[in-house]
Amino acid sequence: MSTLVALGLMVLSGLLLALARFGLSRERLTERLQRQPLFSRLYQGLALALEAGWGVGYHLGPHSLWGQRGGSLLLSLPVFRAIGQWVLKGDRPPEATTGDGWAYLLAREIGTPWQRPPRNGGPSSTPTVVQLTGLRPWEYAAGTVALADAPSTELALFFGSFGPEAGWMSDMANQRFGGTEDLLGQATLYATCDHSLVGDPWMATGAYTQAGRLHLASAWVYDVLRWLVWLALLVGAPLALFLGGGG
């Protein structure tokens, strides 16, 4: 039964996504986005960083793409691409860190075109875009604080898969933004970041960071699905109570 529900949910989501992607204009999808103050502050911070020539640190987190928490990293990588392209208007690309081999390779693929060619046969004129700073959560946190070129970044984005170890990285920059799927990680980021996303808005980050029209369509589908779940709960809870199925 649960498999059928999951299959039904996927088919419905797929149909709605196709409808939103090809049936609704970008303007209409953008209009329907709920206001999230974090992103306007994020772009203010990025603009300030560009103007002042500050570094931007993008932290993908220590958890593996190959596992239950991979979804958050799959969400974070297009956001890394979108923010990186935005930051490239300035002098320096963002400096990313990760604790997972897969995520490292993918982020490296994204970041390699941002490195400028060496001048006169010397080393590349931009720093290493992605660094692997540890292979387990606590080692990643310690490694990111101690080994990454963190002192040069004034703006840190903790967008990825984080647990409580994120608390260790809380002093890394002057301005910190956070978002993750893990509930402990969300609580930690809420307490330690200047601005953080609590709950499901993290899942719509791509729509707010201009990662593509598909992300805007996803945010619309996401709202529709939330309404459907809300309706199901509203109808299902009294039904379960009256029919004796509720606890």
Added chain:
Amino acid sequence: MTWLAVAIALLTGLLLLLAWFFPLAPLEGLRWLLLHTTMVLSGLILLAAFGFLLHTQWQAVRRRAAHWPYRGLMVLAALTTFALTAFLGTQSIGPWMWAYVLVPGSAALLGLLAVVLTYRGLWMVWQRRDPMGWLFLGVLFLVMLLDAWQALGSPPAWSRQLMTWMESVVVRAGVRGLLLGLALGLVLVGLRVLSGAERPFEG
């Protein structure tokens, strides 16, 4: 060649999803074969990532970047551990490293995190003066107080009832709500990747 990489990635994803929804014998066999291959590849990727990690840190040591002594120490420790494990086997040095290096190190970091979070809690009092911030701090203080009371002495029955009510009603409802939202979001992330419209494997 991009289209080939995209096609392979999409086909693999769809086959795995089909095998999960319809656990028929041929699909199950294919699923295990694909998962096994991915596990082998994961090992190789881990090895490559380890090499990249050492390379990056060694480059930083050579150009005397910030914290270069720590970086050098890390490279030395990583190479020593790798060499010992490769020559003596995982069972000889592995359990010792786990029990006497990794676990105490992680425990120390976890212990220090309590200090960091207490400091950040005080920072929140000054920096985040909004209703959500006050609610967060208020609940945190209440839970810590009730927890400490239960651990140190014999608290009255109402405090235990309050704790149980908070855990079974407030926390559970909140967690379920958050998880429902996150699960819906993850379904959409999966669909974007499976449809090939979003390609995190592409630069």
